[in-house]
Amino acid sequence: MNLSLNRIKSQNQMTNIYIGSALLILSILDVFLNSFFRINISGSLPGNLSIFFPLILGFLGLSYLRTEYSGYKFLDSLNKNINTTNFNAFLTLFITFAILKAFPPALSWMVLDANISGDTKDACTGTGACWTYIKVWFKRFMYGMYPNELHWRINSAFLLVIGLGFVGYFFKENLKKYLALYYVVIYPIIAFLIIYYLISGGSFGLVWVETGAWGGLSLTFIVSFFCLIFCFPLGMILALGRRSNLPAIRYISVGYIEFWRGVPLITVLFMSSVMFPMFLPQDFFMDKLVRVIIAITLFEAAYCAEVIRGGLQALPRGQYDAAKSLGMGYWKMHIFVILPQALKLVIPGIANTFLALVKDTPLIFVVGLAEIAGMLALAKTNPKWLGFAMEGYIFAAIIFWIICYAMSKYSYNLEEKYKTER
Amino acid sequence: MNNKIKRILPQLLTILFVVFVFGFFTINAQVNMDNRGIDFGFGFLSQEASFDMQFTLLDYDGQDSYLWAYVVALLNTLLVSFLGIIFCTILGVVIGVARLSQNFLIKNSAAWYVEFFRNIPLLLQIFFWYYAALRALPLPENAQPWFGVTYMTIKGYYIPSMIWENLNVFLSCLIAAIVAIIFIRVYAKKIQEREGKQLPVLYISLALITILPLLSFLIGGVTLDFEMPVLKQLAQTSFIFEGGVALPPELIALVLALSLYTSTFVAECVRAGIQGISKGQKEAAASVGLTPNQILKLVIMPQALRIIIPPTTNQYLNLTKNSSLAAAIAYPDLVLVFAGTALMQTGKAIEIVGITMLTYLSISLAIAALMNWYNKRIEIKEK
Numbered sequence: 001m002n003l004s005l006n007r008i009k010s011q012n013q014m015t016n017i018y019i020g021s022a023l024l025i026l027s028i029l030d031v032f033l034n035s036f037f038r039i040n041i042s043g044s045l046p047g048n049l050s051i052f053f054p055l056i057l058g059f060l061g062l063s064y065l066r067t068e069y070s071g072y073k074f075l076d077s078l079n080k081n082i083n084t085t086n087f088n089a090f091l092t093l094f095i096t097f098a099i100l101k102a103f104p105p106a107l108s109w110m111v112l113d114a115n116i117s118g119d120t121k122d123a124c125t126g127t128g129a130c131w132t133y134i135k136v137w138f139k140r141f142m143y144g145m146y147p148n149e150l151h152w153r154i155n156s157a158f159l160l161v162i163g164l165g166f167v168g169y170f171f172k173e174n175l176k177k178y179l180a181l182y183y184v185v186i187y188p189i190i191a192f193l194i195i196y197y198l199i200s201g202g203s204f205g206l207v208w209v210e211t212g213a214w215g216g217l218s219l220t221f222i223v224s225f226f227c228l229i230f231c232f233p234l235g236m237i238l239a240l241g242r243r244s245n246l247p248a249i250r251y252i253s254v255g256y257i258e259f260w261r262g263v264p265l266i267t268v269l270f271m272s273s274v275m276f277p278m279f280l281p282q283d284f285f286m287d288k289l290v291r292v293i294i295a296i297t298l299f300e301a302a303y304c305a306e307v308i309r310g311g312l313q314a315l316p317r318g319q320y321d322a323a324k325s326l327g328m329g330y331w332k333m334h335i336f337v338i339l340p341q342a343l344k345l346v347i348p349g350i351a352n353t354f355l356a357l358v359k360d361t362p363l364i365f366v367v368g369l370a371e372i373a374g375m376l377a378l379a380k381t382n383p384k385w386l387g388f389a390m391e392g393y394i395f396a397a398i399i400f401w402i403i404c405y406a407m408s409k410y411s412y413n414l415e416e417k418y419k420t421e422r
Numbered sequence: 423m424n425n426k427i428k429r430i431l432p433q434l435l436t437i438l439f440v441v442f443v444f445g446f447f448t449i450n451a452q453v454n455m456d457n458r459g460i461d462f463g464f465g466f467l468s469q470e471a472s473f474d475m476q477f478t479l480l481d482y483d484g485q486d487s488y489l490w491a492y493v494v495a496l497l498n499t500l501l502v503s504f505l506g507i508i509f510c511t512i513l514g515v516v517i518g519v520a521r522l523s524q525n526f527l528i529k530n531s532a533a534w535y536v537e538f539f540r541n542i543p544l545l546l547q548i549f550f551w552y553y554a555a556l557r558a559l560p561l562p563e564n565a566q567p568w569f570g571v572t573y574m575t576i577k578g579y580y581i582p583s584m585i586w587e588n589l590n591v592f593l594s595c596l597i598a599a600i601v602a603i604i605f606i607r608v609y610a611k612k613i614q615e616r617e618g619k620q621l622p623v624l625y626i627s628l629a630l631i632t633i634l635p636l637l638s639f640l641i642g643g644v645t646l647d648f649e650m651p652v653l654k655q656l657a658q659t660s661f662i663f664e665g666g667v668a669l670p671p672e673l674i675a676l677v678l679a680l681s682l683y684t685s686t687f688v689a690e691c692v693r694a695g696i697q698g699i700s701k702g703q704k705e706a707a708a709s710v711g712l713t714p715n716q717i718l719k720l721v722i723m724p725q726a727l728r729i730i731i732p733p734t735t736n737q738y739l740n741l742t743k744n745s746s747l748a749a750a751i752a753y754p755d756l757v758l759v760f761a762g763t764a765l766m767q768t769g770k771a772i773e774i775v776g777i778t779m780l781t782y783l784s785i786s787l788a789i790a791a792l793m794n795w796y797n798k799r800i801e802i803k804e805k
Contacts, residue, residue: 081526088525095527248433252440262786263779264743270761271779274771278454279447359543366750373545380553390554397542397550404541 013067017075020064027058027093031100055093062089121385133388134395137379141395144215144370150207154218157198161191161225188229195222211289215370217399220361223293223371228354230297235304240334242305243312253305260302265360268299273367292364296357303353311346312338351411355404362400372396451772466768467492473763475754477670488764495759496781502676502755503742509681510741511734514688521693532689540686545747547683552675552751562653563661571650577662579669580651587645588638595638596631603627672753676745684741688734695730696722728800735793739786746782756781 031054033039062083070076082092113128116135124130134141143151164187168179199222201208214222241253260268272295273288280286315338323333365374376392379385455462467489474484475494479501482494520532539547557576560566565573573580586592603626610621638644651666699722707721708714748755749762756778765774 081524084524088523088528091523092525092527095531246429246433249436252436258787259783262783262790264746264757264782266746266749266757267761267775267779267782270757270765271775274765275775278451278771281450282453282457359541362543362545363747365545373543373549376549389557390550393546393550393554397546400543400546401538401541404543405537408537408541 013070016064016067017070017072020061020066023057023061023064025061027054027061028096028100030054030057031097035101035104054097055090058093058097059086059089062093129391129394130388131391133379133385133391137375137385137392140216140379141372141375142216143218144375145213146209146215146218147207147213150201150209153198153201153206157194158218158221160194160198164190164194184233191225191229195226211287214289215372216375217372219364219369219371220358223289223296223361223364224354224358226293227296227300227357230293231300231304232350234297234301235308236339238301238305239308239312242309257302257305260299261306265296265299265363266366268295269363269367271295288367289369292367292369296360296364300353300357303356304350307346307349307353308342310349311342311344314345315342348411348415351407351414355407355411358407359400359404372399460769462772464773466770466773469768471764471767473767475759476752477673477754488768491764492756492760492777495754495756498753498759499742499745499748499755499757502673502680502745502748502753503738505673505677506680506684506741506745507738509677510684510688510737513681513685514734515692517685517689518692518696521689522696536686536689539682542683544679544683544744545750547679548675548747548751551678552671556671556675561661562663571648573651573663575663576671577668578671579674580663580666581669582648582650583665583667585647585649587647588643591642592635592638592644595634595642599630599634602630602634606630670753672748672751675751676748676753680741680744684737684744687737687740691730691733691737694733695726698729699725731800732793732797735789739789742785742789743782 030040063086065075066079066083066089067075070079083089109128111128114131115124115128116131117123118132119136121130121133123132139148139151143154146154168182171179171182197203198206199209199214200211238253238257241249242257244250244253269292272291276291276295277286319337319341320333323337328337362371362373364371365377368374370378373396376389376396380389380392451462468487470484471486471488471491472484473491475482475491475498477498478494479497480494482490517532517535520528521536523529523532559574559576562573562575562577565575568574571582606621606626607623610623613619613621639646649665651663651668654662654664656662703721703725704717707717712720745755746757749758752758761774761778765771768774
């Protein structure tokens with residue numbers, strides 16, 4: 001695009017700026033009025049010209065405005081950031097107009113014409129979204145078929161587990177050396193017991209709630225939480241195995257890791273639901289949720305192992321040599337010298353693995369667990385609430401987006417933090 | 423002696439553990455299958471499948487064997503992966519380059535695109551496109567043509583189909599053109615290395631690949647006709663398009679979701695690759711007197727590609743594995759047809775899940791092996 005518009009420009013810079021800004025404002029005003037108030041000021045122009053009218057005007061306006069240095073702060077930053085060349089000016093206009101065009105319909109669908117009052121489908125009279133549907137089904141999306149009056153059990157279990165997760169921060173200096181022990185061994189056991197006794201119930205006077213009733217977003221959290229805490233130690237062992245100099249152990253670890261990394265999660269879930277029961281002893285019943293958690297753990301452990309292996313490989317050889325020269329054996333060397341440093345390196349990687357894990361959990365819907373995607377499918381086919389698939393999926397997408405975005409930003413911060421520390 | 427035991431004992435224990443686990447599972451499976459009266463074997467593959475598939479690339483009907491159903495379903499999976507890879511590459515490269523733009527608006531739009539699409543679980547995206555977005559499309563009778571001849575309706579995307587005559591002549595011309603281009607490239611490289619001269623390889627290649635197939639139309643007797651989709655009334659309110667090729671909404675939703683989702687990862691790979699080339703390279707090339715196009719072609723791209731390609735192949739692999747989510751919206755891919763319907767009918771859980779997993783595993787391992795070979799080839803050979 002080697003269009004030279006300099007010839008039409010005036011010699012006087014001020015004239016150029018006046019003409020340019022007038023044209024640019026006119027073009028933006030045209031699109032703005034068109035999309036927000038349905039007034040088409042260029043409608044009198046023939047045929048397709050009225051569609052391209054603002055684009056042409058804005059393009060001319062921007063090329064009039066383009067100067068090396070004008071002395072006005074705003075204009076200079078405009079020229080520097082969005083108006084460097086003809087091509088850039090064109091893209092700038094295109095994006096601005098696209099946003100201006102798309103904004104009003106989206107706004108009116110999501111807010112202005114939307115309904116949120118009432119408890120039945122009849123309340124949704126507008127042409128916009130029906131948030132009543134989300135309001136009515138909200139508890140189901142969050143807790144699944146779990147009995148309404150028992151939701152406090154899920155809430156308090158989550159609060160307890162999260163609270164215990166932060167305990168590590170308050171460890172006194174002399175307890176710091178047990179931090180890893182706490183997070184790798186004690187915390188998972190306590191968390192498991194809390195979730196088992198509080199959410200499942202069956203003892204301490206709590207009513208038993210079978211896992212079939214669990215569901216919604218809380219199930220997503222339960223599954224991803226357990227998979228994370230179980231896959232971490234397994235991944236660590238596999239990573240050490242892959243780095244071992246004993247051939248049998250190395251090949252078995254490599255085989256394990258490559259196998260699970262090579263198959264899609266959905267086939268693993270199928271395996272857990274149809275193939276796994278065949279491998280268990282007769283009359284031995286294992287809950288579907290437990291089988292799914294085991295399957296995802298085995299699957300995710302392979303990815304975890306690769307992340308941890310990255311950390312192990314990043315350590316300088318000197319660390320190994322120094323530990324060996326002090327007379328440490330394999331286990332002593334790894335527990336006291338190698339792993340503490342390597343694990344610190346892989347924290348961002350583990351956070352990313354966890355993010356992928358959370359994004360993968362909706363898949364358990366495929367084997368019949370009513371996680372949030374499953375609840376949406378259920379709500380969508382409810383005869384009283386037909387036709388609101390859009391709202392449901394947008395709602396779920398927003399929830400997942402917030403969770404995943406927060407996590408990715410957090411893991412990015414961790415990465416930055418540990419980068420500077422080294 | 424002590425050292426030897428230290429080496430052998432752990433390995434022995436691990437092997438024993440693995441053997442024990444496998445043995446335990448095998449014995450249990452034997453007992454379970456005996457009790458349920460199922461026998462182990464792959465004989466079922468030659469039996470009649472007796473189920474139908476909505477969308478197939480090759481001829482298939484219920485009388486064909488399970489083996490043929492497997493092949494057809496595998497082709498469906500590969501089709502989705504292939505389309506997804508093409509679209510995600512195009513989108514990913516555009517977005518990745520846009521993220522490095524100097525234009526504030528473009529840079530930020532691209533960044534938000536990436537943040538938006540990669541933080542929503544793929545399954546939800548597929549569901550969104552399939553159950554929400556594509557359901558809002560018009561019925562066949564109300565559909566407006568896109569580009570004049572194609573129709574996007576709630577029942578799928580209808581495009582004209584091509585009817586070839588003497589297709590093999592056309593194809594052989596195409597292959598001849600490609601072979602000639604490869605030869606010319608090799609020759610040009612030799613010339614460049616020997617004499618430092620550069621041949622206009624790109625123009626020659628473009629000319630070859632357009633002229634040879636065109637010649638086949640003029641001389642070789644190749645003809646190409648299009649069969650247009652035509653609206654047909656089945657009943658009072660039921661309309662359908664006939665003729666042409668119909669792409670089912672499942673395929674469209676799947677390809678859309680997969681390519682939008684994976685393109686964000688490809689975009690990050692592309693960005694990292696281009697950022698990984700130091701500015702000095704560009705400046706050095708410019709100071710030697712290369713033109714901007716030559717700098718991009720001879721200096722930047724060969725180095726950037728070395729960084730971009732390995733992680734991007736990984737993303738392609740992920741896309742192929744993720745295409746198994748097709749089962750959730752009933753697109754007849756390998757998982758739905760084989761691990762779903764066929765398993766339900768035959769009850770051969772171990773064999774069928776095993777075959778499905780092995781298929782994906784071999785695709786992954788094949789691509790990984792190819793990648794290792796490629797990495798070895800393009801490695802910077804340091805002296």
